[in-house]
Amino acid sequence: MLVSKAARRYSIALLELSKEQNVVDKTLGDIQFINNTIIDSRELESFLKSPIIKPAMKKDTLITIFKDHINDLSLQFVSLIATKERSAILEQITSSFIREYNKFAGIIEVEVRAAKKLSAKQVKELQKVLEKTTSMKVNLSSVEQSELKGGLLVKIEDTVIDGTIKRKLEQLEERLLNNTIELN
Numbered sequence: 001m002l003v004s005k006a007a008r009r010y011s012i013a014l015l016e017l018s019k020e021q022n023v024v025d026k027t028l029g030d031i032q033f034i035n036n037t038i039i040d041s042r043e044l045e046s047f048l049k050s051p052i053i054k055p056a057m058k059k060d061t062l063i064t065i066f067k068d069h070i071n072d073l074s075l076q077f078v079s080l081i082a083t084k085e086r087s088a089i090l091e092q093i094t095s096s097f098i099r100e101y102n103k104f105a106g107i108i109e110v111e112v113r114a115a116k117k118l119s120a121k122q123v124k125e126l127q128k129v130l131e132k133t134t135s136m137k138v139n140l141s142s143v144e145q146s147e148l149k150g151g152l153l154v155k156i157e158d159t160v161i162d163g164t165i166k167r168k169l170e171q172l173e174e175r176l177l178n179n180t181i182e183l184n
Helices: 005-020 025-041 044-049 055-066 072-083 087-106 118-133 165-183
Strands: 107-114 137-144 149-154 159-164
Touching: 005 025, 005 072, 005 087, 005 137, 025 044, 025 055, 025 072, 025 087, 025 107, 044 055, 044 087, 055 072, 055 087, 072 087, 072 137, 087 107, 118 149, 149 165
Parallel strands: 107 137
Antiparallel strands: 107 149, 149 159
C-alpha cells in the first residue's frame, strides 16, 4: 500500500508520543486493532473515505467504535485524525505506524513464496537463517504459489531473491534462445 506523506508524518508523531509516554507496545496493539477493523469492514472504509459525511460524524463514529477497545492516547489520536479531516487516510496511517514501529524495534517483514506450503519446521529454519543474515528480527509470511514449480522466492522490503525453478527455467530458455540466434 502506498502511504502519503501526511500519513507517514502522523504515524511518526504517534510513535514518538507513545515513546515519550512509555506506551509503545500498547499503542501498537491499538493501532493493529484499528487497522484490522478498517480492513475487515468495507463499510467502515467507505464511510471514512466519503466526502459527503461530515468530519464530526466520522469522529463520533470512530470514538463509539473504538472507545472500549483502545487506550486513551490512541483514542485521542483517532479523534484528532477525524477532527483534522484525515479519517480518509486512517488505514494508511495505521499501516505506516506498524512499519515505523517495526523499524524502531528492528523487525523486518519478509514474504516467502513457495510452490508447496512450507512446514512449520521449514518456516522456523528459514526464519533463523534470515535473522542471522539480516541481524534483525524477522516477521515471516509464506504464500503457496504452485506455478513456481519448486524453490523459493524471498522478498525482503524492495529486494527479491528468486531461487525458484520457474525462474531458472526462464533463464535457461533465454540462454538457449540467445545461443540459437548467435549461431544463425
